[in-house]
Amino acid sequence: MSSLYLDETLDLASVAAGDTVAVTGDEARHAVTVARVRVGERVSVGDGRGRIVSGAVTSVEGRRLELEVDGVHDDPVPAPRLTLVQALAKGDRDELAVQAATELGVDRIVPWAAGRSVSRWEGPKAEKGRARWASIVREAVKQSIRSRIPDVEAVASTRELPERLRGERVLLLVPGAETPLSAVRPDGRDLALVVGPEGGMDPTEIERLREAGGEPVRLGDGVLRTSTAGPAAIAVLSVALGRW
The missing domain is CATH 3.40.1280.10 (SPOUT methyltransferase, trefoil knot domain)
Structure with missing residues (x-):
């Protein structure tokens, strides 16, 4: 299973397969310099509000990671909580x-x-x-x-x-x-x-x-x-x- 990275500043509501999603800041730095994620590896990115997108990494820099989305997963608000x-x-x-x-x-x-x-x-x-x-x-x-x-x-x-x-x-x-x-x-x-x-x-x-x-x-x-x-x-x- 791919690793999950969270970026609550992202708006993933309209993201679909084929789109590119970029993760920046500390979360991207951790992925690149600590987890040593490389181009071609699969990762998942969540917004913390119910949507997770997954795909292969296409670009990595010190504080930026990009992936091409090939999967989208949505969870409804739990009921009851x-x-x-x-x-x-x-x-x-x-x-x-x-x-x-x-x-x-x-x-x-x-x-x-x-x-x-x-x-x-x-x-x-x-x-x-x-x-x-x-x-x-x-x-x-x-x-x-x-x-x-x-x-x-x-x-x-x-x-x-x-x-x-x-x-x-x-x-x-x-x-x-x-x-x-x-x-x-x-x-x-x-x-x-x-x-x-x-x-x-x-x-x-x-x-x-x-x-x-x-x-x-x-x-x-x-x-x-x-x-x-x-x-x-x-x-x-x-x-x-x-x-x-």
Whole structure:
């Protein structure tokens, strides 16, 4: 399979077989100087908004790569969408969750400043953290050859979550919950998975989110790490949604 390069500045909507597409900037520099792409090799280029074009490379320079398109692939906007509400966690555990969730097909990510979160995004650190997650998501999209880049929103507090998730079916991953996630049947609404930090969600947070319509569900009888729970739940729901 050819490598995927992303250039969100490209307008690929009207590109057809036989057209030439040029990738410039850092993405082209990486392709040419790091990946050592050469004329004649096949690559794919995406705009991050649902379209990927593929073809053989016809020209390479330091910060420019051109290919002649011979294939066009379009993905519709997913329906229903999958949102991961990932609590901030210490070390790189939240980042591991975000990376794996992206590879597995999540459509939107909401960083959550949970009550038990050790890591804190405050002041300038909030945008820096969001940008870091967005970069991880972008690289995971390239690795998994996805046509759409999931949105990474600004960090949310527990108080803000109900409004952020308005209209979505909210599933709270709570060890010991009565309902297993495998028993959930999609009802047409977008789905949001809420994953707590190390130590899980505070009981008052669970109650607040339940009052806002959240449904506690469990993943098996064990307790998964915060880095594992979200991706595992996305895998379960992907089967239920017919994505896999």
